[in-house]
Amino acid sequence: MHAILESLRSRADKFVALRRDIHQHPELGFQEHRTSDAVAERLAQWGYDVERGLGGTGVVGRLRRGSGTRRLGLRADMDALPIGEATGLPYSSSHAGVMHACGHDGHTAMLLCAAEYLAQEAQFSGTLNLIFQPAEEGMGGAVRMIQDGLFEKYPCDAVFAMHNMPGITQGRLVLRDGPTMASSDYATVTVRGVGGHGALPHRAADPLVAAAGIVLALQTVVSRNVDPLQMAVVTVGAMHAGKANNVIPQEATLEISVRALDRDVRATLERRIKALVQAQAESYGVRAEIDYRQGYAVLVNTPEETEFARQTALALLGPDKVVPQGPALPGSEDFAFMLERCPGSYLLIGNGDGDSAGACMVHNPGYDFNDDNVTIGAAYWALLTQRFLID
Template sequence: MLPEIAARAEAAIAIRHDLHRHPELAFEEHRTSARVAELLQQWGYEVTTGLGGTGVVGTLQRGQGSRRLGLRADIDALPIHEDSGLAYASQTEGLMHACGHDGHTAILLSAAHYLAHHGRIDGTLQLVFQPAEETGSGASKMIADGLFERFPVDAIYGLHNWPGVPVGHFGFVDGPAMASVDWARLKVIGKGGHGAEPQGSVDPILVAAHIITALQSVVSRNVDPRQMGVVTVGSIHGGQAANVIPDVVELKLTVRAYLPEVRDTLRRRVTELAEQTAAAFGAHAEIEFPRGFPSVINHPQQTAYIREVAVQGFGAEQVVPEFAPRTASEDFAFLLQARPGSFVFVGNGDSAPLHSPRYVFNDAAIAPAASLWARLAEDYLVKDAT
């Protein structure tokens, strides 16, 4: 851990607590963005606001070096009622930083302060504070707004805290690191009627039950057992009374995979099974199935690079061996489709799961993670690098 960052740990923690008290949803992060921009300007960064709606980019250029490095933090919160019991808990009813994006922002700001005041760099540093990760639209909107044309980078890195991994430890994954995710809304349209005379109806509840059962075969009979796929039905709604067969039942589900070809197979088979099962019962299925996040696929060269930075800076014992890919999803995937880079996992210790109302970001994780960012920048943006 860098001593200059450790010495400012309380200041970085205070920033996080302030952000935690004032969570903001996707594309509504106006206070958060203003606070980030204010601090970056105080520290000498050239600051651009409003990119992708509420995104902020801080640029630090030193020397004549031609190398350009991007570091990204997400800034949005979730529509969750906080139940953490913290003294600095959310002051906004129904909103919470339940995924640690306040911590990610504090980490990058801590590194930003160090690099502005102590950093030995020769090149250009682009710090990207991205809105709307939770909705999957922030990264792509920043890209569409000219992120990499206006703020070019040779490599882009991001991170996420992970409960269950010891604080101060880091996980690195070559290739697929997090799953793609697609959300589907399925309407099963039958013919309603009286529950006492089902022969005159087409029961969409019965049809939906058969569809749900059939969907359990999508992964087991269509995906190579050595690959990952998940189909989860998380919501079913239909009918109001015990003796009335409804006209419509609505299902909501998610589909996840590591590999693009598996993702395409799952999407195709979910659609086919829903439509054909409904038709077999004389019903009709309508499916809305927009594409969500792609999978986070780390680039091998950039992953090896930051892994070595971590080993040199912290010791091999703080790098988790054979860190496994995660089945959650992240829109950093869009940034990795546009530029080479890697997504890193940092330990949050023994905490409640992400997206839990009792989740707490571990303040002790800020200084080690900020030190990793600072060491990466100093190593990458080195004078006379080739």
């Protein structure tokens, strides 16, 4: 067992308790005041220079040691989700309709555990920037922190982040270089026609039929416009039109989710969706308006930094507990925006597989972070810091 793992194991209990306290008091994006307080108070106590309010409720702790010029960033997210908890755990959410269903409570605890160790025991030379980010869950907290001057105030030569993943053996680390998580874009299509009586359709221009045609036509965007070896998803998740069976409505709306693992494919999807929607609407004699909104970017891990992260994982856990090049994921993550500004890598830590409690997927009312990962995650961050900021 690596010496850092042994040292962190003796510290983990109080951070498991902190994790459960954060879990019991979840806060939605840009509302993480209590969590930010807990983070900032501990960082200041351990000797970090602390800034509050970056990106709204974000916290950055900086620790300088020695004469080293290298600068490292480590990021954890803090926000919860608008989901009612159904775990029945003694530390279940005390806020109705809000829970930590993605493990951000655990990510925060892992980085804080590492922060204490690095401040009190570790030897390194350089600058360590610990980034506690708000509002990862679809609200772009990373963008807000960047807009508030994150990398101007706290320059980093590389930045890293870690996320738990159910379905992977607890504690196993999964790395990947290149495109790793998909972009996530959104479109609202409003189809406007002429309403009328259901018995006299020839005197109307039916937007509902046109919307149905658009839904079917959208299924060809990926199959006929994207290289079969590339990943892309176009999903119509909602369709709204009319209220009565004998009334042709005035308009219909569609809500669309669009994902890709390649920036060029992402652009192709936007172009083809816009063109197809307009052409389909015209063919049905109605009008269509499309509100196309770009969300999270493709998350791309840089090769050199990912290899460094990979070798750190192997040094900590050995080859049996490391997946050196895992599969890409269709989910999205706003750490992608940090990686557009700074080289780095995003890795996964297994939350549990098979019939274990940790196998319950994230964004599920029954999910809970695996507390055994506090030690492993903290040890990984501590070792990576010491290897990156070499004395």
